[in-house]
Amino acid sequence: MNLLRRYILKSASAAAALAVTTSLISGNALAARNTAAFSAKTLADALKGMDAESATESHDIIVKAPDIAENGAVVPVEVTSNIADTTNISILAEKNPNPLIASFNLSDGTLPFIATRIKMAKTSNVRAVVTAGGKLYTAVKEVKVTMGGCGG
Amino acid sequence: MAEAIKMRATMSGDIADIQVLMNHPMETGLRKNAKTGEKIPAHFINEVTATVNGVVVLQADWSSAIAKNPYLHFKVKGPKAGDKVNVSWKDNMGETNSADAVIS
Numbered sequence: 001m002n003l004l005r006r007y008i009l010k011s012a013s014a015a016a017a018l019a020v021t022t023s024l025i026s027g028n029a030l031a032a033r034n035t036a037a038f039s040a041k042t043l044a045d046a047l048k049g050m051d052a053e054s055a056t057e058s059h060d061i062i063v064k065a066p067d068i069a070e071n072g073a074v075v076p077v078e079v080t081s082n083i084a085d086t087t088n089i090s091i092l093a094e095k096n097p098n099p100l101i102a103s104f105n106l107s108d109g110t111l112p113f114i115a116t117r118i119k120m121a122k123t124s125n126v127r128a129v130v131t132a133g134g135k136l137y138t139a140v141k142e143v144k145v146t147m148g149g150c151g152g
Numbered sequence: 153m154a155e156a157i158k159m160r161a162t163m164s165g166d167i168a169d170i171q172v173l174m175n176h177p178m179e180t181g182l183r184k185n186a187k188t189g190e191k192i193p194a195h196f197i198n199e200v201t202a203t204v205n206g207v208v209v210l211q212a213d214w215s216s217a218i219a220k221n222p223y224l225h226f227k228v229k230g231p232k233a234g235d236k237v238n239v240s241w242k243d244n245m246g247e248t249n250s251a252d253a254v255i256s
Contacts (some may be wrong), residue, residue: 033198033199033213034213038213038215073219073220074219074220075219076223078225093217097180097182098215098216098217100215101214101215101217101218102212102213102214102217102218103212103213104210104211104212104226105210105211105212106209106210107207107208107209107210109204109209109228109229109230109231110209110226110227110228111167111226111227111228111229113225113226113227114224114225114226115223115224115225115226116218116219116222116223116224116225117218117219117222117223118217118218118219119180119216119217119218120217
């Protein structure tokens with residue numbers, strides 16, 4: 001991941017191209033729901049739909065969630081991004097039937113912080129994908145689920 | 153059908169701390185009725201918008217995997233006590249709800 005990031009940082013033209021594509025995409029995301037990403041049934045497809053397959057792993061994103069969730073139907077999740085110019089925070093549960101749970105578009109004055117409660121089908125990573133300055137970053141936190149909350 | 157949205161908006165320093173509790177079943181469409189075995193149709197909030205004095209501060213797209221009776225907590229820098237916060241949602245069946253609160 002770091003190698004990739006260095007590669008992108010080194011190559012100015014690639015960075016510019018990336019910035020253009022992501023700004024186009026976030027422009028769309030503001031206007032309309034990312035249906036492809038929301039209907040994706042696997043993590044890979046969801047990330048692909050968000051154009052976040054090569055998002056950089058970042059320690060500046062803090063995903064707060066319980067280590068063990070007894071009830072998968074109500075899992076508190078808090079995401080804080082310490083990356084400047086954060087414009088979007090998305091939350092995914094990697095092994096849910098539809099991994100992408102929510103996408104929050106933040107305005108200028110809105111702090112890069114979101115807390116909510118999600119449902120998780122089974123033990124998996126909760127992944128946050130953050131868009132900041134036209135680039136994508138990601139971080140995970142594993143949550144063990146004793147009782148799933150997605151079906152029945 | 154749609155019950156009121158509960159909201160608390162308070163200033164802490166120069167940051168407005170806004171907590172919202174919505175009333176919604178958030179059905180995934182995957183659950184079955186225990187008696188009849190029929191699937192319960194999906195029914196969930198898919199769009200939430202928050203404004204402060206009419207200016208959008210947060211726009212969210214949701215799936216049905218947000219927990220039942222959704223809770224949302226966010227923070228906005230800039231507003232003053234007395235400013236008006238509005239939160240509205242729309243669900244996949246076209247129902248809507250909206251509520252106002254004054255930042256204290």
